[in-house]
Amino acid sequence: MSNGEDKVPPEKANIPTMNRFNLAAGIIIAAVLIFGAFSATRGTERPAERATTNSAVKNNPFEITVTxxxxxxxxxxxxxxVVVEVKAQNSNNKPASIMSSMxxxxxSRGNEYSxxxxxxxxxxxxxNPGLxxxxxxxxEVPTNASGFVLGVSSDMFDFGGADYKYVDLGAIK
Known part of the structure; x- marks a missing residue:
């Protein structure tokens, strides 16, 4: 350091740039795997939990009944x-919002409609709670669509990971 220039300590001088890249790539891959594992546990349909018209389905904070x-x-x-008449009771202990986006x-063909x-x-x-x-x-669906199932989310906004409970709407009159 006699000429005023900083010298890199020997233990840091030998770190290849590729190792830094590998470290960054490893962190990104780990984050993607963790997020993917979390997302895989959400947003799944549980057929055993399907309700029918006039029976309630609970998806916090609401208990939804198709009437x-x-x-x-x-x-x-x-x-x-397809107009679905619903009754939504807040079964939580805090105020909650209900929106059509839920x-x-x-x-029957697997098409989804918002x-x-x-x-x-x-x-x-x-x-408010209890109300x-x-x-x-x-x-709005195509005229030839049929065999409808209503999905009820606990989240107002579904960014691909919302948990849905389903209600079989049966024959529409």
Whole structure:
């Protein structure tokens, strides 16, 4: 250090750049594996937990009962609305929000449909414990779609890992 330049200590001078890359790649891979393992335990359908119309399905914080299902004309000639009448009771000990985005519809072909927010009326940002809200969740589907199952999430926003409980809607009249 006589000429004023800093010298790298010998024990650090021999660390190859590739080792740093391997370390960074290893950390990223470990994070992806951990996240993937966590996601694999969520978002799975449990057929044994399927409810039917007029029976409650519990998915915290709400206990959801489908009280009716009907079809209406859609926005175009090749679509229809499946309108699901629901009763949602907050069975938690804290206020909770209910939104149409907590529901999805599946048909017999495995297609998934999101709720039409503007055609639904089951939104409430603060449902106190023990209180119940009723309303409709509407889904626009192709006219030839059938065999519907309603998915009920505990999360307002599903980013691919929400846990759903299902209600078999049976024959729609």
């Amino acid at each position: 009716g299902v009907k079809e209406k004309n859609g926005k175009s000639s090749d679509s229809k609305f 529901f999805k519809l599946k048909d 709720a039409d927010t503007f055609a639904s009326n089951i939104s409430d940002l603060s449902v 119940t809200r009723t309303g409709n969740v509407s889904f």
